Amino acid sequence: MVAEKTEPLLRVRGLCKYFPIRSKGFFKKVVAQVKAVDDLNFDLMPGETLGIVGESGSGKTTAARTILRALKPTAGSVDIRLNGREISLSSLSERELRPLRPHMQMIFQDPFSSLNPRMTVGDIVGEPLVIHKIAKGDELRERVEEMLMKVGMKPEHRQRYPHAFSGGQRQRIGIARALIMNPELVVADEAVSALDVSVQAQVINLLQDLQEELKLTYIFVAHDLSVVKHICDRVAVMYAGKIVELAPTRELFEDPKHPYTRALLSAVPSPDPDDAINFDVGGEVADPGNLPTGCSFHPRCEDCFEPCNQRTPSLEECEPGRFVSCHLYEDSGMEGRGEA
Ligand code: SF4
Numbered sequence: 260m261v262a263e264k265t266e267p268l269l270r271v272r273g274l275c276k277y278f279p280i281r282s283k284g285f286f287k288k289v290v291a292q293v294k295a296v297d298d299l300n301f302d303l304m305p306g307e308t309l310g311i312v313g314e315s316g317s318g319k320t321t322a323a324r325t326i327l328r329a330l331k332p333t334a335g336s337v338d339i340r341l342n343g344r345e346i347s348l349s350s351l352s353e354r355e356l357r358p359l360r361p362h363m364q365m366i367f368q369d370p371f372s373s374l375n376p377r378m379t380v381g382d383i384v385g386e387p388l389v390i391h392k393i394a395k396g397d398e399l400r401e402r403v404e405e406m407l408m409k410v411g412m413k414p415e416h417r418q419r420y421p422h423a424f425s426g427g428q429r430q431r432i433g434i435a436r437a438l439i440m441n442p443e444l445v446v447a448d449e450a451v452s453a454l455d456v457s458v459q460a461q462v463i464n465l466l467q468d469l470q471e472e473l474k475l476t477y478i479f480v481a482h483d484l485s486v487v488k489h490i491c492d493r494v495a496v497m498y499a500g501k502i503v504e505l506a507p508t509r510e511l512f513e514d515p516k517h518p519y520t521r522a523l524l525s526a527v528p529s530p531d532p533d534d535a536i537n538f539d540v541g542g543e544v545a546d547p548g549n550l551p552t553g554c555s556f557h558p559r560c561e562d563c564f565e566p567c568n569q570r571t572p573s574l575e576e577c578e579p580g581r582f583v584s585c586h587l588y589e590d591s592g593m594e595g596r597g598e599a
Contacts, residue, residue, distance in 0.1 A: 266340055267302035268443060268476050269326070273335035274299040274349075276318075276325045280548055293548040295321040297500040299335070300574065305443075308470070308477040310491035310508070312484060312523070316544050318500040323446045323480045327363050328356055339363070341443065361391060361440035366433055368449035373433055374421040380407070381417030384435045391440070406435045409472070411465060427458035431465065438473065446478045451486060463490050484523060488512055496520045499545040499555035502574055505582040516583040518562045554586065562587060 276296040281287040296318045303309050311319045324330045326337050328348050337348045341362055348356070367373040374383055385403040388394040394402055404414035410431040421429055430450065437445060447466065451459040467490060470477060481487050487494055487508070494511045496504040496519065504517040515521045522541070542559035545551060551558055557567040566586050574584040 266305075268305045268307075268340050269303035270338040270340075270345075271299050271301050271303075271326060271335070272338075274322070274325060274332055274337060275334040276321055276330055277333040291548055294500045294550065295547055296325055296332075299502060301495060301502065301505060303444075303476060303478065305476055306470070306474060307493065308479055308491045310479045310481060310487035310494040311497060312481055312487055312494060313497035314482065314523075314544055316547065317497040318547065319480050319497050320448055321500075322497065323365075323448055323478055326478065327365060327444075327446055329365070339444065361387065362442050363444045363446070364437040364440065364442040366430075366437045366445060366447040366450040369453050371426065371429065371453070374429055374436075376421055378420075379417065380412075380419055380421065380424075380432055383421070383432060384417070384439055387436065387440050393440075402439065403435075406439045407432075409438070409469065410435045425458075426454050427462060430454060430458075430462050434462075434465065434469070438469065438475075441473065442475070444476050444478070446480065448480045449482065450479070452481065452483065459486065466490065484512075496523065499550055500547050501555070501584065502582070503556065503584045505574070507580060510581060516577060516581065516588060517585050518560045518587075519556050522559075554584075 274296060275294070275298060277292040277294050279289040280291040280293060282290045299322055301309070311322060313319045321330065325332050328337070328351070332349050335349065338345050339348055339359075339362070341359070346359065348359070351359070378386070381400070381403050384406055385394070385399050388399055388402060400417070403417055407414055407416055412428065412431055412435070421432065424432065450466070451462050454462060463486065466477070469475060479487065479491055491508045494506060494508050495502045496511075496517065498519050504511065504515070504520045506516070511520065512524065515524055545555045545558075551568065553566070553568040553570055554560070554572055557563045560567065564586070570586070572584045572586050572589070574582050575588065577583050577588040
């Protein structure tokens with residue numbers, strides 16, 4: 260569901276995150292860069308859910324963490340619109356970022372390791388309110404119990420420890436902790452990947468209900484395309500650190516443009532749940548520290564033709580609202596470069 264507002268909540272422009280590869284020896288000179296995220300451009304509207312998908316190593320998690328400034332970008336900008344004011348996240352210091360952190364929260368993949376086993380559920384969920392000096396005493400307890408009920412837990416669960424709960428319940432606790440600060444933007448990083456399929460559906464339904472109730476905007480990072488299909492308004496497909504296709508979810512699934520998107524879709528579903536982690540697209544995933552020349556996908560691409568190993572394609576709007584980075588669509592491009 261996309262809210263009827265014209266200004267984006269998030270504006271990402273030219274976002275890059277490179278990790279240096281250094282030589283051995285005393286000087287440890289930088290000899291190459293791992294381009295984990297390279298030139299990301301998109302807008303995220305309030306109330307929207309954007310999926311970011313790709314194989315392991317595609318850069319999707321690094322992209323999400325760089326957007327939230329858990330990692331400092333190498334280049335580019337991320338602007339967030341809060342209370343009618345646009346704030347440049349990418350240019351702020353850690354100290355300046357601190358008061359903005361409550362507005363941007365993350366739900367992690369592994370509910371088993373993301374919750375401190377020595378803390379009660381009440382302390383885990385209420386900790387952000389304590390750290391930011393927002394509530395204490397009875398008010399803290401009431402807010403924690405209210406949040407637990409919102410995520411389908413019972414108020415008395417506050418006094419128990421994470422080990423007493425199932426995987427699905429632990430993920431609900433993680434969601435409660437992320438949402439207790441009333442964030443605008445929530446990044447769910449493989450938030451349901453570790454759960455059984457039936458529990459996945461319950462947690463996804465919960466996230467959708469909470470989105471409507473609390474007016475949340477989501478970035479949903481996932482390798483599982485069936486999950487993305489269910490929850491996302493638009494999907495960005497990443498390969499070797501770049502967005503290679505960005506489109507409304509239905510259009511992407513019904514008419515995938517990029518050869519990599521087509522390969523991903525044909526690799527789903529897999530009868531073996533373990534296979535879902537890595538798609539059988541064929542060939543080797545590109546090494547972001549040593550990318551092929553031209554289009555990074557060309558050694559694996561069935562449609563590869565003459566310019567592909569020479570020139571790098573750029574993300575262009577090939578139809579209204581649809582962006583693709585592939586030489587196959589260069590002549591069909593719309594005039595000028597739209598912002599994704
Ligand atoms: Fe394939 Fe060429 Fe398109 Fe790359 S640019 S995806 S190699 S057709």
